[in-house]
Amino acid sequence: MSNMKPIVSTVWLHDQLQQQKLKMCVMDVSWYSDKDGHKDYLKQHIPGAVYFNFMHRVETNLHFPRNLPEPAVFEEYVQSLGIDSDTHVIVYDNTGRCGYFAGSRTWWMFRHHGHQKISVLDGGLQKWIADGYETTTDIPNVKPGNFTVKVDPTIRCTFDGVFSSLGDKTLQICDSRPNSTFHGAVGDATQGHGSSGHVPGAVSIPFETLLDKDKQVLKSEEELKAIFASSGVDLLKPVVTMCNSGMSSCMLALAAVTVGCPQVSVYHGGWTEWSNRADPEHCELPKP
Numbered sequence: 001m002s003n004m005k006p007i008v009s010t011v012w013l014h015d016q017l018q019q020q021k022l023k024m025c026v027m028d029v030s031w032y033s034d035k036d037g038h039k040d041y042l043k044q045h046i047p048g049a050v051y052f053n054f055m056h057r058v059e060t061n062l063h064f065p066r067n068l069p070e071p072a073v074f075e076e077y078v079q080s081l082g083i084d085s086d087t088h089v090i091v092y093d094n095t096g097r098c099g100y101f102a103g104s105r106t107w108w109m110f111r112h113h114g115h116q117k118i119s120v121l122d123g124g125l126q127k128w129i130a131d132g133y134e135t136t137t138d139i140p141n142v143k144p145g146n147f148t149v150k151v152d153p154t155i156r157c158t159f160d161g162v163f164s165s166l167g168d169k170t171l172q173i174c175d176s177r178p179n180s181t182f183h184g185a186v187g188d189a190t191q192g193h194g195s196s197g198h199v200p201g202a203v204s205i206p207f208e209t210l211l212d213k214d215k216q217v218l219k220s221e222e223e224l225k226a227i228f229a230s231s232g233v234d235l236l237k238p239v240v241t242m243c244n245s246g247m248s249s250c251m252l253a254l255a256a257v258t259v260g261c262p263q264v265s266v267y268h269g270g271w272t273e274w275s276n277r278a279d280p281e282h283c284e285l286p287k288p
Contacts, residue, residue, distance in 0.1 A: 046135060086117065159277055
């Protein structure tokens with residue numbers, strides 16, 4: 001576990017940009033499944049920010065529609081954005097969900113590739129603007145950095161890792177999908193991609209419950225701890241988060257790290273992989 005704060009406020013970031021004492025890189029990681037996030041970046045972004053697309057040169061497949069890039073690809077891409085191995089990376093997005101949808105995913109990706117000095121801007125671009133801070137259309141000039149990938153396999157849980165834990169319950173599996181998808185509707189019992197259901201023993205913690213939408217931020221640590229506790233999760237024991245394909249599960253992982261859980265990983269394949277690979281007896285499906 002790193003001492004680096006996983007979440008920073010708009011006030012903190014504004015102060016750091018003014019003081020220019022911290023070696024950091026601000027990244028707009030806004031991403032959409034139906035449009036180009038880079039075009040929004042070109043219209044407005046936080047001063048000094050570069051644009052990062054977490055799907056850059058990613059090869060997808062049936063089990064991993066939101067796959068990770070090859071380590072060498074990730075390293076080259078991050079270097080091209082001017083990032084060194086000791087750079088504090090601050091990520092934000094403008095895709096809703098208080099800045100945590102693509103922001104959390106990017107946070108997890110960097111940690112998976114061995115970079116602990118990364119934080120998510122609480123509230124994202126929307127809160128930055130709401131707090132009265134300026135945006136720009138200026139594109140910063142950067143020189144290539146020396147960022148080096150050192151993959152941390154403990155950050156990413158696999159199908160086999162989840163499967164092996166079913167009997168002895170060594171892992172607490174927390175599912176961030178909506179309750180309606182986790183439990184499913186009566187008659188929705190089709191196994192396979194896109195179906196409802198969950199991994200046996202998993203608990204439901206919908207990602208939307210983590211957000212204070214009135215304040216446009218993540219809920220307080222006390223509130224987050226209460227959410228985990230009400231779901232029966234012991235934050236002193238290992239936690240694995242999952243969703244459909246490794247997106248909102250990263251938000252749940254970020255929340256768990258924020259409240260001090262010492263061992264948190266993301267089951268990247270999520271329900272998309274599980275429902276296509278696991279035997280029917282290992283899929284809790286809605287009753288027909």
